[in-house]
Amino acid sequence: MYVISTDAFELATLGGRVLLAGTEATLDELRGTLALLPEKARGQVFVEVPSAADILPLAAPSRMVVTWLTRDTRSGEPGTCLPCERGQALRRAVRAWVGEMSTDSEHDDGDAVRVWFAGDTYREVSAV
Template sequence: MYIIASDATIVSRAAGRVLIAGTEASLDEIRAIVATLTEKARGQVFIEVPSAEHVDPIATPECVTVTWLPRDARSGDMGSGLACAPGQAVGRAVRAWVGEMSTGDAEIDGDAVCVWVGRDVPNDFATV
C-alpha cells in the first residue's frame, strides 16, 4: 500500500518505508523532509540533477539511501537519441523501485510506503 504525502509532516510520521523523489527544483524541500526523518526510517530518495557537478550529499538515517540521477549521463526515451528531459530519469527510477519493492500483495509487501514526489516531476508519474 502506498500513502501519498503532501508535506514533510506526513513523511516524518510514516511508520513504514519512505520513497522521496524530485529534481534539483525541489532539492530544498527534499532536504527539509529528510531532516525530519527519524533514525528508524528506511527507504529511498531519488534526486535528478542536470549533471554530476550538482550532486551535494545529504545526511540521512542509516537505512535511507540517496541516489543521484545526473540527466547528462542518461538518455531520453529508448531508441529516440534524445537527451533526458527534466523529470524523466527520476520518473523511471521511481517506477523501477516500485516494481522491485512491490508485489501487489499487502501481506507479502508488508508495511505501507509513504511517498513524496516533487511538483517538478511530470504528471504522468502518477501512473505508478
C-alpha cells in the first residue's frame, strides 16, 4: 500500500518506507525535506535532471538511496525514438519502485510506503 504525503513535516514524523521524487527545479525543496527526515528514515529518492552535469551533492539519511535520472541518457516513449521529456524518467522510476515495494496489502507490506513529490512534480508524474 502506498500513501501520497503532501506535508514534509508529517512525512518526517511517520515511520515506514518513504519515496521522495523531484526534478532539478525542486532540488532546494528536496534538500529541505531530506533535512527533516530522521536518521532512521529508509527508502528512495529519485531526482530527474537534464544531464549528468546537473547532478549536485544531496545529503540524505544513510538508509535512503539517492538515484539521479538523467534525461539525456534515456529514451522517450518506447518505440518512438524520441528523447526523454521532462517527467518521463521520474514517472517510470516512481511506478517501478512503488510496484516493487508495495503489494497493496498492509499485512504483507508491514507498513505503508509514503510517497512525497517536490513542488509541482506530482503533476508531471500524476499517472503513477
